[in-house]
Amino acid sequence: MDLTFNAEETAFRDELRAWLAANDPGTAPHGDEDAHYAWRRDWQRRLADGGWAAVHWPAEHGGRGATLTQSAIFYEELAAAGAPLPANVLGLLLAGPTIMTWGTPEQQERHLVPILTAEEIWCQGFSEPDAGSDLAALKTRAVKDGDEWVITGQKVWTSMAQYAKWCMLVARTDADAPKKHQGLTYFLMDMEQDGVEIVPLKQITGESEFNELFLDGARVPDANVLGGVGNGWKVALTTLMNERSGLAFFLQVRMRQMLDQLIGEAAERGLLEDPVVADKLGELHLRCEVLRLTAYRGLTAIETYGQPGPEGSLTKWMWSDTNQQLTQLAADILGPEALTAGAPWAFELLRARGNSIEGGTTEVLKNIVAERVLGLPRAGR
Amino acid sequence: MHFDLTEDQKEIKRVARELLAARSSWARVREAAEAGAQYDQALWDELAQLGWPGIAVAEEHGGQGLGAVELAVLLEELGYACAATPFLSTAAAAAAIQAAGSDAQRARWLPALASGEATAGIGTRALCADGVGAQVLVLLDRPSGEAVLATPNDTDVALLETIDPTRRYATVSGGDAEPLGNGGAAAVAAGDRVRAAVAAEVVGVAQRALEMTLAYVKERRQFGVAVGSFQAVQNRCAQMLLETESARSTALYAAWAADAAPERLPEAAALAAAAAADGGRSVTASAIQAHGGIGFTWEADVHWLYKRAQLDAALLGGARRHRATLTALAAVRVA
Numbered sequence: 001m002d003l004t005f006n007a008e009e010t011a012f013r014d015e016l017r018a019w020l021a022a023n024d025p026g027t028a029p030h031g032d033e034d035a036h037y038a039w040r041r042d043w044q045r046r047l048a049d050g051g052w053a054a055v056h057w058p059a060e061h062g063g064r065g066a067t068l069t070q071s072a073i074f075y076e077e078l079a080a081a082g083a084p085l086p087a088n089v090l091g092l093l094l095a096g097p098t099i100m101t102w103g104t105p106e107q108q109e110r111h112l113v114p115i116l117t118a119e120e121i122w123c124q125g126f127s128e129p130d131a132g133s134d135l136a137a138l139k140t141r142a143v144k145d146g147d148e149w150v151i152t153g154q155k156v157w158t159s160m161a162q163y164a165k166w167c168m169l170v171a172r173t174d175a176d177a178p179k180k181h182q183g184l185t186y187f188l189m190d191m192e193q194d195g196v197e198i199v200p201l202k203q204i205t206g207e208s209e210f211n212e213l214f215l216d217g218a219r220v221p222d223a224n225v226l227g228g229v230g231n232g233w234k235v236a237l238t239t240l241m242n243e244r245s246g247l248a249f250f251l252q253v254r255m256r257q258m259l260d261q262l263i264g265e266a267a268e269r270g271l272l273e274d275p276v277v278a279d280k281l282g283e284l285h286l287r288c289e290v291l292r293l294t295a296y297r298g299l300t301a302i303e304t305y306g307q308p309g310p311e312g313s314l315t316k317w318m319w320s321d322t323n324q325q326l327t328q329l330a331a332d333i334l335g336p337e338a339l340t341a342g343a344p345w346a347f348e349l350l351r352a353r354g355n356s357i358e359g360g361t362t363e364v365l366k367n368i369v370a371e372r373v374l375g376l377p378r379a380g381r
Numbered sequence: 382m383h384f385d386l387t388e389d390q391k392e393i394k395r396v397a398r399e400l401l402a403a404r405s406s407w408a409r410v411r412e413a414a415e416a417g418a419q420y421d422q423a424l425w426d427e428l429a430q431l432g433w434p435g436i437a438v439a440e441e442h443g444g445q446g447l448g449a450v451e452l453a454v455l456l457e458e459l460g461y462a463c464a465a466t467p468f469l470s471t472a473a474a475a476a477a478i479q480a481a482g483s484d485a486q487r488a489r490w491l492p493a494l495a496s497g498e499a500t501a502g503i504g505t506r507a508l509c510a511d512g513v514g515a516q517v518l519v520l521l522d523r524p525s526g527e528a529v530l531a532t533p534n535d536t537d538v539a540l541l542e543t544i545d546p547t548r549r550y551a552t553v554s555g556g557d558a559e560p561l562g563n564g565g566a567a568a569v570a571a572g573d574r575v576r577a578a579v580a581a582e583v584v585g586v587a588q589r590a591l592e593m594t595l596a597y598v599k600e601r602r603q604f605g606v607a608v609g610s611f612q613a614v615q616n617r618c619a620q621m622l623l624e625t626e627s628a629r630s631t632a633l634y635a636a637w638a639a640d641a642a643p644e645r646l647p648e649a650a651a652l653a654a655a656a657a658a659d660g661g662r663s664v665t666a667s668a669i670q671a672h673g674g675i676g677f678t679w680e681a682d683v684h685w686l687y688k689r690a691q692l693d694a695a696l697l698g699g700a701r702r703h704r705a706t707l708t709a710l711a712a713v714r715v716a
Contacts, residue, residue, distance in 0.1 A: 283704055285708060289648075293384070297384045310626065366612075370612075374622060377599065
């Protein structure tokens with residue numbers, strides 16, 4: 001057991017820290033979503049120039065072949081430096097690795113570099129109004145027309161669609177398949193065409209991170225099928241397996257920073273003397289540390305055994321729960337000040353409600369833990 | 382970064398699990414408990430012969446020269462078995478004396494504790510685990526946080542009957558205690574080592590409660606199906622796993638920090654103590670609930686785990702004081 005970084009990991013961290021020190025991301029533009037996104041896009045270009053945009057990608061594709069631990073270090077350091085996530089985060093974490101796994105040499109040649117440089121932004125067209133946690137229930141159809149596919153249907157919760165050139169789209173190509181997860185195909189869909197309509201979804205924060213996507217006769221050439229017709233479920237699983245590993249460390253450090261800020265604000269108000277406040281802050285400190293430690297245990301398990309241990313399925317649940325408690329406590333401690341329109345804490349309080357829904361609801365995560373980790377019989381649904 | 386047991390440590394764990402499964406069945410635990418908080422003397426003799434109490438004691442003092450992580454591994458397994466022995470206190474006291482004791486204290490106590498010839502008690506004057514019959518006590522109730530040593534010759538040790546008869550508890554009154562080594566930071570750290578040891582035991586208690594519950598809810602049928610297929614039961618089990626793993630992450634961290642990163646021990650021990658004190662009680666309470674009516678019966682055995690978790694939480698001083706420590710540490714860092 002060794003909870004320190006080895007020489008290679010330390011060297012990686014030090015090189016990154018030096019680069020981050022020399023490359024200040026600057027202050028986030030406030031209150032203007034487009035300006036904020038442009039800032040992140042510029043930030044990714046700088047990361048790419050420095051060779052830091054996709055550390056977990058293999059060197060042949062412009063990455064550093066980073067280990068999972070180094071990847072975790074990357075996200076921790078990024079957050080610690082106050083830098084944003086790269087603009088094309090879905091391309092870097094999801095589309096890129098999926099194309100590397102399933103793409104033809106031509107597809108890899110075409111797509112990987114623009115993902116890396118943020119020249120082409122990617123979005124993810126998986127969820128539908130009636131297929132959220134239950135992805136295989138999706139209804140969007142793709143019908144063959146010559147050497148093209150014609151897509152009809154609706155996607156929802158599509159983040160960054162307004163900036164995206166490409167969409168990872170899963171659609172049903174065989175409505176007669178005996179099981180619902182069969183007959184799906186994974187497409188690389190060009191967003192810039194008439195058959196694609198993007199409607200922003202205004203969320204409870206007032207912002208629009210997410211969109212609805214209306215597909216009415218959108219066309220995708222055969223060459224943009226990824227992983228073969230009818231193989232969409234497997235390809236989509238590759239995307240989903242990538243989804244929860246990298247970001248966890250960024251989010252966890254951000255949460256830690258928010259907690260430290262709250263402790264600071266409580267101290268300024270003399271509230272640390274209040275045993276109830278101190279107790280609640282201590283509980284959050286504990287939860288943040290448990291999350292960090294458990295996430296590292298998960299990394300070791302994957303590095304050692306190739307798959308996460310029982311603790312691996314817990315971190316997303318722990319994070320969303322803790323973030324919600326943290327932002328609620330901020331409202332308790334700071335009072336109306338934290339609830340004023342436009343206040344950062346007000347935004348965080350509202351945004352945190354999405355944490356236990358996005359990327360797998362806590363309810364479904366608990367089912368997954370019960371059935372796949374604890375081996376309990378499948379629940380009646 | 383490698384946050385997992387080494388192969389050697391896993392081997393210790395495997396051997397301990399097997400030995401205790403063979404020697405310390407629920408029938409044996411119940412027998413000792415029902416006889417009035419007696420110890421399983423045959424088991425204790427065997428553990429002593431195997432050198433377990435001295436696992437974290439230096440070889441020069443008759444121990445095995447291993448560390449806090451190996452001790453935590455054994456403690457988890459003894460907690461898992463809910464074994465009726467003075468192992469926790471004896472091994473934890475030995476680790477504390479090894480880490481912070483003076484040369485004279487080490488020479489006086491370590492060989493006897495490592496061989497199991499002497500046993501120790503740990504805790505406070507109000508609640509001292511394994512205090513009756515112990516030759517030396519490591520007490521943790523100084524406001525300064527420093528662990529101190531006392532002996533039954535100087536103090537009055539009286540049996541305290543608690544709800545947990547799988548262990549003998551005592552109160553300690555009167556008399557003087559002597560500083561551990563020169564006192565100060567090293568003696569505070571020794572207290573942290575003791576709490577880390579208790580937390581490690583709780584991990585095993587919680588793990589056993591979880592496993593018994595899973596086995597039961599897979600087996601028990603109502604309305605024509607296994608009750609483990611009900612989502613409310615499943616969610617409870619998932620929560621038990623979360624709390625057990627939280628306790629495990631922090632207990633391992635504290636054990637590692639004790640030897641490898643002493644500067645992190647104060648925080649790590651507070652994390653482990655807080656997670657264990659609350660988590661152990663919550664997981665074992667859930668075990669009773671998930672067992673339904675059976676869980677409320679004497680014969681179902683899950684109650685031993687619940688009782689042990691309650692007393693361990695009390696030995697740790699409860700979670701709240703450790704959460705206060707964590708906030709204080711964070712406030713210093715943030716300021």
